[in-house]
Amino acid sequence: MDKAEHSGKLFIISGPSGAGKGTICQRLVEESKVEISVSMTTRNPRPGEIDGKSYYFTEREDFLTEIEKGGFLEYAEVYGNFYGTPREKVIEKLSNGVDVVLEIDIQGALKVKEAYPNGIFIFILPPSMAELRKRITGRGSETEEAINLRLSQTLKEVSYIDKYDYCVVNGDLEEAVARVKAIVMAEHSRVSQSIYKLIEKYKEEV
Amino acid sequence: MDKAEHSGKLFIISGPSGAGKGTICQRLVEESKVEISVSMTTRNPRPGEIDGKSYYFTEREDFLTEIEKGGFLEYAEVYGNFYGTPREKVIEKLSNGVDVVLEIDIQGALKVKEAYPNGIFIFILPPSMAELRKRITGRGSETEEAINLRLSQTLKEVSYIDKYDYCVVNGDLEEAVARVKAIVMAEHSRVSQSIYKLIEKYKEEV
Numbered sequence: 001m002d003k004a005e006h007s008g009k010l011f012i013i014s015g016p017s018g019a020g021k022g023t024i025c026q027r028l029v030e031e032s033k034v035e036i037s038v039s040m041t042t043r044n045p046r047p048g049e050i051d052g053k054s055y056y057f058t059e060r061e062d063f064l065t066e067i068e069k070g071g072f073l074e075y076a077e078v079y080g081n082f083y084g085t086p087r088e089k090v091i092e093k094l095s096n097g098v099d100v101v102l103e104i105d106i107q108g109a110l111k112v113k114e115a116y117p118n119g120i121f122i123f124i125l126p127p128s129m130a131e132l133r134k135r136i137t138g139r140g141s142e143t144e145e146a147i148n149l150r151l152s153q154t155l156k157e158v159s160y161i162d163k164y165d166y167c168v169v170n171g172d173l174e175e176a177v178a179r180v181k182a183i184v185m186a187e188h189s190r191v192s193q194s195i196y197k198l199i200e201k202y203k204e205e206v
Numbered sequence: 207m208d209k210a211e212h213s214g215k216l217f218i219i220s221g222p223s224g225a226g227k228g229t230i231c232q233r234l235v236e237e238s239k240v241e242i243s244v245s246m247t248t249r250n251p252r253p254g255e256i257d258g259k260s261y262y263f264t265e266r267e268d269f270l271t272e273i274e275k276g277g278f279l280e281y282a283e284v285y286g287n288f289y290g291t292p293r294e295k296v297i298e299k300l301s302n303g304v305d306v307v308l309e310i311d312i313q314g315a316l317k318v319k320e321a322y323p324n325g326i327f328i329f330i331l332p333p334s335m336a337e338l339r340k341r342i343t344g345r346g347s348e349t350e351e352a353i354n355l356r357l358s359q360t361l362k363e364v365s366y367i368d369k370y371d372y373c374v375v376n377g378d379l380e381e382a383v384a385r386v387k388a389i390v391m392a393e394h395s396r397v398s399q400s401i402y403k404l405i406e407k408y409k410e411e412v
Binding site for chain 1: 328329331334335336357358360361364365367368370371372373374375384385387388389391392393394395396397401404405407408409411412
């Protein structure tokens, strides 16, 4: 548990596949002063991927050592490769006053919540299941059966929404991006430690 | 206590005199879909003031009856006149899905918090006591002694900030207005009853 209040904030952007969390994260990084959390992975780099930017590429053995040291806010094994969010890298940014955004599926987000309850958890929702079906079908890579499985999986995932602070329906992308940016701005106006410092300064002035 | 969750939200904009809460409220009403809460008063209308718009003007006797019926979210007597926030008028707007903004001093805000804990409480702060002194002095209506009294009063008031959800430092007005607008937008993205309705709709679709 990391209870220290850092000056930067951790925003977890999560939601079912197809809700558009990736696009929203990208826009947020481009348009707000937030930095994306880079994951660590044991899989091999693909052409064009840059170490430290796309991922931190690492050996399986080192990854397992990091797990034992509690070095990840969350990690998962997918098709034999490990992926994780390196705790130290995130904390370092937050300590330097940098906001960090983490794009992650619902399972991962729930783990991050245990490791870093001070995070701000945002659930991205599709406007409807019909629209989600359309988006997944549009990618053209899945069978009807696989799509149906995905949709019922989504229904299960959505039931975790009460673990989140905010939810943003991504029907219109611009609207959704504006909402997420507003959440980032509003969270910086929360009554917090930093405001007590300002009040101390007031007292010196009177 | 009003525990019902209304679709509109009540934003309480409060802070010491001179912090600029009035200007911020006015801008919010002009630029966002929020309506100002109109106070009820027993004082006589001044030239140009419109009943139901500037204030609801009422007789002292009727005001006292309203107090007994619990008809105010808060009220106060100032220089022999009563001023109050009519509960029914506010609840009616909220029930119709209209956001309501209430500009009020700190004492009043604390009373509103008891009567309507679901409200969103925003504290407007001056950037410094030096700046606050300058603003009050600029109005030219108060003696040095009165100003000093006001400033030490402000220090006391500021200690109630932990009863608030948000605080916005009003150094640059545009920045402060943008922050308050972001808070309004973000609060509408909170995980709430309305999102569960959307999820119910998903279920019907799958």
